[in-house]
Structure formats: C-alpha cells, structure tokens
Amino acid sequence: MISRDKAPTAQETFMQMAQAAGLRGRLLVTVGILILVRLGIFLPVPGINRERFAEAISGNNSIFGLLDIFSGRGLSTLGVFALGILPFINASIIIQLLTAAIPSLENLQKNEGEAGRRKISQITRYVSAGWAVVQSVSFSALFLQQFALNPGPLFVAETAIALTAGSMFVMWASELITERGIGNGASLLIFVNIVASLPKSLGDTIDLVQVGGREIVGRVIVLLLVFMATIIGIVFVQEGMRRIPIISARRQVGRRVLAEQRSFLPLRLNQGGVMPIIFAAAILSLPLLIANFTKNADLANIVNTYLSPSGSGSWVYALVYMISIIFFSYFYSSLILNPVDVAQNLKKMGSSIPGIRPGKATSEYIERVSNRLTFLGSLFLGLVAIIPTAVESTLNVPTFRGLGATSLLILVGVAIDTARQIQTYVISQRYEGMVKQ
Numbered sequence: 001m002i003s004r005d006k007a008p009t010a011q012e013t014f015m016q017m018a019q020a021a022g023l024r025g026r027l028l029v030t031v032g033i034l035i036l037v038r039l040g041i042f043l044p045v046p047g048i049n050r051e052r053f054a055e056a057i058s059g060n061n062s063i064f065g066l067l068d069i070f071s072g073r074g075l076s077t078l079g080v081f082a083l084g085i086l087p088f089i090n091a092s093i094i095i096q097l098l099t100a101a102i103p104s105l106e107n108l109q110k111n112e113g114e115a116g117r118r119k120i121s122q123i124t125r126y127v128s129a130g131w132a133v134v135q136s137v138s139f140s141a142l143f144l145q146q147f148a149l150n151p152g153p154l155f156v157a158e159t160a161i162a163l164t165a166g167s168m169f170v171m172w173a174s175e176l177i178t179e180r181g182i183g184n185g186a187s188l189l190i191f192v193n194i195v196a197s198l199p200k201s202l203g204d205t206i207d208l209v210q211v212g213g214r215e216i217v218g219r220v221i222v223l224l225l226v227f228m229a230t231i232i233g234i235v236f237v238q239e240g241m242r243r244i245p246i247i248s249a250r251r252q253v254g255r256r257v258l259a260e261q262r263s264f265l266p267l268r269l270n271q272g273g274v275m276p277i278i279f280a281a282a283i284l285s286l287p288l289l290i291a292n293f294t295k296n297a298d299l300a301n302i303v304n305t306y307l308s309p310s311g312s313g314s315w316v317y318a319l320v321y322m323i324s325i326i327f328f329s330y331f332y333s334s335l336i337l338n339p340v341d342v343a344q345n346l347k348k349m350g351s352s353i354p355g356i357r358p359g360k361a362t363s364e365y366i367e368r369v370s371n372r373l374t375f376l377g378s379l380f381l382g383l384v385a386i387i388p389t390a391v392e393s394t395l396n397v398p399t400f401r402g403l404g405a406t407s408l409l410i411l412v413g414v415a416i417d418t419a420r421q422i423q424t425y426v427i428s429q430r431y432e433g434m435v436k437q
Contacts, residue, residue, distance in 0.1 A: 013423065013426050016425070017422070020425070022425070023182075023422070023425045023426070026180065026182045026425075027182060029176070029177070029180050029181045030177050030181030030182050030183065030188070033176060033177050033181065033185075034177075034188065034189070034192050036173065037081065037170055037173050037189060037192075038192065038196065040079065040166065040169070040170075041077060041079040041080075041081045041082075041084075042077060042079055043079050043080040043081070043166075044077075044078060044079060044080075045078050045079065045080060045082065045159055045162055045163070046158075047148055047149050047155055047158065047159070048078055048144060048147050048148060048159075049147045049148070049149060050078065050147075052147050053078060053144075053147045054076075056147070078144075079166075080162050080163070080166035081166040081167070081169070081170055083132060083135055083136060083163050083164075083166065083167040083170075084167065084170055084189070084193065085167075085170050085171065085174055085186050085189045085190060086135075086167075087128050087129075087131045087132035087135055087167050087171070088124075088128045088167070088170070088171040088174065088186060089186060089190075090131050091124050091125075091128035091130075091131050092124055092128075092186075093275070094127060094131075095120065095123060095124045095127060096335060097335070099120070100334075100335050105120065105123075108120055125171065128167075128168075128171055129164070129168060132164045132167040132168065133160065133164050135163075135167075136159070136160040136161075136163035136164045137156065137160045139163065140156045140159040140160050141156045144159060170189065173185065173189070174186045174188075174189050177189075182418060182421050182422060182425070183414070183417060183418040183421055184414070184417065187410070187417070188414060188418065190410055190414070191410060191411060191414040191415070194407045194410060194411055195411070205220055208220070219395040219396070220395075222391070222395060223391060223395055226387065226388055226391045227388065227408070230384055230387070230388055230408055231411075231412060233380070233384065234384065234408060234409055234413075235412055235416070237269055237270050237377065237380050238270060238273075238409075238412060238413055238416060239416070240268070240269035240270070241266045241267060241268045241269060242266075242267045242269070242369060242373055243264040243265070243266055244264060244265040244266075244267060244353060244366070244369065245262065245263075245264050245354055246263050246264055246265055246346065246351050246352070246353060247261070247262055247351065247352055247353075247354055248261040248262075248263065248349065248350060248351045263351075265342070265346075265353075265366075267337070267373055268373070268377075269373050269376060269377045269380075270380070270381065271329075271332065271333040271336050271337060271370075271373070271374060271377065272328070272329050272332035272336070272377075273409070274409040274410055274413060275328070275332050276325050276328035276329040276331075276332055276378065276381055277325060277385050277409065279324070279328040279331075279332075280321055280324035280325045280327075280328055280385075283324055284317070284320065284321060284324065287299070287303045287307050288303055288307070307320070318386050318390070321382070321385060321386060322382040322385075322386065325378055325381050325382045325385060326375070326378040326382060329374050329377060329381060330371075330374055330378070333370060333374045337366075337370055339362075339363040339364070339366040339367040339370065340363045342362075342363070342366055343360070343362040343363035343366065346358065346362060347359060347362075353365060381409075384408070384409070388408070
C-alpha cells in the first residue's frame with residue numbers, strides 16, 4: 001500500500017509516465033508541439049541578406065542577447081518564429097497591469113468565475129495579435145530593411161505578415177500545451193528556447209578553453225561554480241515562504257459542532273518570480289535601443305559607459321539595475337497580493353490570525369509581513385541579476401553572455417512547476433488505483 005501523503009519517488013513517476021495512458025498522452029502532446037515550434041524557428045524569412053545581418057548583430061549582444069535566447073536563436077537566424085512567444089508575454093503583462101487599474105477587468109477576473117477568465121484570455125489574444133503587428137512592422141521597417149535585397153513597403157508588409165503569423169502560431173501552440181499537455185505552455189517554450197542555446201555556449205566555451213590553456217580553464221571552472229551556487233540559491237528562495245497561522249472558529253452545521261481548525265496562509269518570499277528582472281531589463285534596454293536607432297554618437301557613448309555591464313561606469317548600471325528590481329518587486333507584489341481582500345475573506349470565513357484583531361489590523365499585519373518578505377526577495381533577485389554578469393565580465397569569459405540571472409530563474413522555476421504537475425498526475429493515478437480496487 002502506498003501512503004497518500006508520501007511524495008512519489010522517481011521510480012514510481014517514470015513508471016506512471018510509461019504506463020498511464022492519460023499522462024503518457026499529455027507528455028507526447030507536449031514534446032511533439034515543442035519539437036514543431038523548434039523546427040519553425042529555422043524556416044527562413046525570405047528577401048534578406050543574411051551575411052550582412054549576421055555581421056551587424058555579431059557585436060550587438062547587449063541589445064539582442066536576452067531576446068535572442070528567449071526566441072531560441074530565432075532573431076539571429078531570422079526564422080518565421082523570430083518573435084516567438086514574446087508578444088504573448090508582453091500582452092499578458094499589459095493585461096495584468098490593466099486588470100489592477102480598470103474595474104471592469106478586475107470584476108471579470110474576481111467575480112465572473114471561469115467565464116470571466118475566458119473573456120480575459122480572449123482579450124489577451126487580441127492584444128497579443130496587435131502587439132505582434134506593432135513589433136513586426138517596427139522590426140521590419142526600422143531594422144531589417146537595411147539588410148533587404150529589395151527594400152521598400154512591399155518587403156516591410158511581407159516580412160511583418162510572416163513574423164506576425166509565426167507569433168500567432170506559437171501562441172496557439174503554447175495554449176494547446178497548457179490545455180492538453182503538461183505545464184504552462186508559454187513558460188515551457190521559453191524554457192526549451194533557453195536550453196536550446198546551451199549547446200552553442202558550451203561549444204564556444206570548449207573552444208575557448210582549448211585555445212586559452214590552463215588560465216582559461218580556471219576561469220571557466222570558477223564561472224561554472226558561480227552558476228551552480230546561483231541555481232542552488234534560486235531553488236531555496238523560490239521554495240521559501242512564510243506560513244502565517246490561521247485559526248477557524250468553532251462552527252455548528254446542523255446538529256454537528258465542527259471543532260476549531262488550524263491552517264496557514266502561505267506568503268512566498270519571491271512573489272513576482274522572474275517578472276521584476278524582466279521589467280528592469282526592459283527599462284534598461286530602452287536607452288540602448290534608442291541609441292542604436294537614432295545613431296546619436298553622444299547618447300551611444302553615455303549608454304555604453306554608464307548603462308552597460310561591460311562599460312567603465314558599470315557600477316552605475318549595477319546600482320540602477322538593483323533599484324529597478326527592488327521597485328518592480330514591490331510593484332508586482334502589490335498586483336498579486338491585496339492584504340485588504342485577504343483580511344475581508346478571512347473575516348467572512350470566520351477565520352483569524354492568532355493575536356491579531358480581524359479587519360484593518362489583519363490587513364496591516366499581512367501588508368507588513370509581505371513588505372518585509374518582498375524586500376528580502378528583491379535583494380536576492382538583485383544579487384542574482386548582478387553577480388553572474390559581474391563575475392563573467394571580471395573573468396573575461398564571454399561565451400555565456402546572455403545566459404544570466406533571468407535565464408537561470410526561468411529554467412529553475414519552470415522545471416520546479418512542471419515537476420510538481422507531473423507529481424500531481426502521479427498522485428491522482430494512485431487514487432484511481434485505490435478506487436478500482
């Protein structure tokens with residue numbers, strides 16, 4: 001007999017993945033769609049001089065590095081899926097921000113149940129399509145046209161249609177994974193794209209070691225140790241939470257008197273996950289993009305000196321990056337957790353926190369605890385975002401450039417969430433077996 005409270009072992013998990021038809025089918029759907037999306041990245045956008053494009057982006061890693069990794073090298077290869085899942089993620093962020101600001105959207109999310117969530121999902125799809133059009137037209141007209149074989153309005157229109165169609169297909173594939181596969185489709189697509197960039201980075205590192213000798217070997221080992229320590233720290237912080245005890249009052253249901261029950265309210269140490277780093281990176285990338293498109297030499301000099309991790313004023317970059325991450329951590333935490341709503345729900349259920357009066361005192365206590373956790377979590381995010389890049393620049397090992405804190409956080413977070421979903425399916429198979437017996 002298997003205890004229902006016992007976490008499934010690796011052997012039991014792999015057995016269920018091979019034997020259970022439902023779980024096996026979901027795994028096959030997930031793997032098949034991921035492979036299909038990866039193949040689409042290598043379908044080329046026509047009408048572009050690829051040799052000139054490769055030369056232009058070879059020294060522009062600061063601008064394209066992170067976006068290129070998120071698209072699975074789709075930007076550097078200029079495939080039909082070059083934009084990838086990025087427009088859908090941007091649209092999701094926009095709708096999430098608007099939900100907190102527009103009462104009608106907030107009502108759909110909180111009070112309309114499943115129908116409301118479906119309507120918000122439909123609005124997100126429309127916003128994603130519009131955002132994909134804006135991005136593809138801007139990318140084609142402002143940047144790709146200088147590498148076109150036949151530049152002009154027709155080239156911009158054809159390229160924009162191809163990129164937008166590819167992005168919409170990727171969005172549909174991600175939703176199909178979420179509905180019929182395992183895990184969150186958008187997160188898994190980014191996860192696979194980041195993993196797909198690892199072989200190239202490892203190959204470049206091996207070539208660097210063979211050319212550089214023992215000194216480079218020591219630097220690479222130190223950098224890998226820093227990456228390993230960062231991953232371990234991310235796991236601990238991602239799993240860390242503060243459990244606030246909650247007591248439910250004694251209730252009478254019919255003739256039965258339900259005894260006092262004890263539970264807890266979990267507050268995560270890192271409420272926003274990787275989103276604060278993404279927001280901060282997007283803000284810091286704006287001056288780089290503006291300098292690149294305007295061709296302003298003075299602005300480019302200031303940006304490369306003070307707003308670049310490899311510039312002489314890199315400490316300014318690190319300070320601005322840290323402050324931005326802390327700000328967006330508090331901002332995103334306020335979107336996720338509303339202490340007033342939590343206090344009202346506890347009061348409606350007849351529950352309370354020991355030693356804290358219901359109502360306003362409870363909301364103030366939850367807000368105070370949440371602010372302390374957010375501060376600690378944001379400091380961790382800032383250190384994780386800065387330390388790997390600083391160590392990489394200090395050791396002068398550029399082969400992992402772009403694979404920084406954001407990529408590591410996404411890899412660890414998606415791996416943990418997907419493993420939990422698989423364990424949930426395995427545990428559900430246990431109960432089905434018990435019912436059949």
